[in-house]
Amino acid sequence: MTLKPVRVGICGLGTVGGGTFNVLTRNADDIARRAGRPIVIEQVAFRTLNPECDTTGIRTTSDVFEVATNPEIDVLVELIGGYDVARELVLTAIEHGKHVVTANKALIAVHGNEIFKAAHEKGVIVAFEAAVAGGIPVIKSLREGLGANRIEWLAGIINGTGNYILTHMRDEGRAFEDVLAEAQALGFAEADPTFDVEGIDAAHKLTILASIAYGVPLQFDKAYTEGISRVTAEDVEQADNLGYVIKHLGISKRTESGLELRVHPTLIPKERLLANVHGVKNAIAIMGDAVGPTLYYGAGAGAEPTASAVVADLLDVARDIATDHHYRVPYLAFSGIGEQESHLPMMPMEDITTAYYLRLLAVDRPGVLARVATILSEQGISIEALIQKEATEGELVPIILMTHRTREKQMNEAIRLIESLADIAGPVTRIRVESLDEHE
């Protein structure tokens, strides 16, 4: 029995579009043997031809909506990026009964609930493995591979640019601005790096992972986002002395009070695998109640790594295209649109519980440590470690503190009080600390 080919329309022929085109072409035979049928590129829509792609003999257009309405297309692959046009394109394709594969994390994180509702009504697939962590099959692993588990927490390095910067700051003792400028020159960071270094891109991806992990609707607006631009070479070094590495993590935990959803610089113990993920690579640690801790590592961006995930989704579509919609894996892992576990609220940041690294600059005067310790104690915060540098005549003395786990609200209040002390200069630096062990 030979099944008829699945006909694909690729919208966008930039980095990821070009990669997808080339992987589908180069590995066509193996892909057909895996899918049990050929996956053919029927049409490609682009504004500028990608010189790395040979589109000879393939129908091309400059109008992506032509693909969305083309009756010869079974699956639209959305690789144009952005919010508004991408949303309209995907909704148009769904309306025309087409399955959709997308690598667009912003689109899914912000408009996913609307898109999945429309797709469910039409009985079509919307697949988005490439939207999180590029080529790492983490959505499939979380949604299917760990399907037996109640997910307890997940934590990931899900922005390669941020990890590149932190890796070089640590290895070379350099400042944030310095490494950023280099990353921009090398093409690892955008001219406007806000999306990456301020954690917005990571928050998009974290939003998607959390919905799949816990069966809740996408709630990007509830994510707490803090970037790495204020991490200093001094903090990186102090963390190292204490046995920690600073990583920019997306973290989501299930607690008795609800779900945590936060992106921020984080101290993690050196011996954790996540601490050993360097450069532009991504990795996600996931804790399930049955499986315990697992980790998934690989390239989080780039033409062919991202294409790898796009084509994996196309393979799933090829297999499920004839399947009744009720038997397909639900978009966000749990069946029932609108029947998500919405009784699990997203927690406000001040209610989360974590440990903290604090760095203060104190005037070298007797009693300053006692005053700081008293403030912490009065807020119910206990100190795990304290390092006070030797004072040099007339200079401010750095004090490094590591606390045990406490509520963010208490820590905010403690920091406010410490900053109001006469012998503390400037703002207190606060970086959250996660042990990522099996019992937290």
Add this chain to the structure above:
Amino acid sequence: MTLKPVRVGICGLGTVGGGTFNVLTRNADDIARRAGRPIVIEQVAFRTLNPECDTTGIRTTSDVFEVATNPEIDVLVELIGGYDVARELVLTAIEHGKHVVTANKALIAVHGNEIFKAAHEKGVIVAFEAAVAGGIPVIKSLREGLGANRIEWLAGIINGTGNYILTHMRDEGRAFEDVLAEAQALGFAEADPTFDVEGIDAAHKLTILASIAYGVPLQFDKAYTEGISRVTAEDVEQADNLGYVIKHLGISKRTESGLELRVHPTLIPKERLLANVHGVKNAIAIMGDAVGPTLYYGAGAGAEPTASAVVADLLDVARDIATDHHYRVPYLAFSGIGEQESHLPMMPMEDITTAYYLRLLAVDRPGVLARVATILSEQGISIEALIQKEATEGELVPIILMTHRTREKQMNEAIRLIESLADIAGPVTRIRVESLDEHE
């Protein structure tokens, strides 16, 4: 629309059987929401009741074949282990039109070709995620998540007992026998540890991974297997000095001459994530042509981690049960029974290419190094590093050598010639070295 429940019969209620029973029971609601239908335990077959399982209200039997022929059962879960009875049980279930989920790596590695042929003819699923690396969804990742890729190589720590022993040898500078005895006392190693420490268990798993990676039939008999019982504390220390860690790896590579399939102690650079996988944990690195290097980490054994994989397979069965067999993911990733890429031969060990660590004991006499270097040079082997310890009066001097990549056949000949030198005492220790970088 509510789909009718999938009815499961569990055969074996030991460690993994008990874990599967408990995970299916505890997480029943979430599992039903993921599958879109309940997955219910209809019958359990066991010889001794597991005190951790409450089988009240569930039909039990001491005869596993009752499950295989029970018309009320949709899926038989084979968790009895071993070869012959398990094979007969699985074939009987298939003959009765039942889908099968198994955690039995020995069964799949040795009898898989026969089982898949029978299952294909009956149009039933045989799923075996739990057979490799316990709870890590590596089969799903390799077979589906990386489906766009031509797999170049994979290398894994796929036996927890072996990794536990090597981890403690390194951390504590202890001897193999010493750590093994402790592992046995703690229950991490069997009374007869042969399967684990001699690499047979790892070779079963590697055989399965390689078939899925390259689309070739299962060929356990072609795997080269070397255990860790001859790794000494001295080698562990020397490797450390050179920037390496010794791990017991299962390695499979695609080369121009065919496929490599080998399990042996291996020096790998300290900075690799695999080198940082400690204790009983497992991890598999997989290199695809599009995605580049990826890695999957987690618990490779234990009641609930293994159950996590068994239940994930049950979720797949629940979704695919009504699907035409042609649309399902092929057992070994590529469609066409007997149409595998059989033109890719398994290479004999003497044809593989790798780098080597050698440790020799030499009489402290002028010219011994020159004689060793001449032998290597005449075999076309170039030396990357050489360490000669300071001689103590009358003692044998250890010489440590690291070579560049060469053919095993050349190395065998070189070792034979070195051992025949008058000033070399005893056998040469040889451990293979893999850089596991992206370009090898």
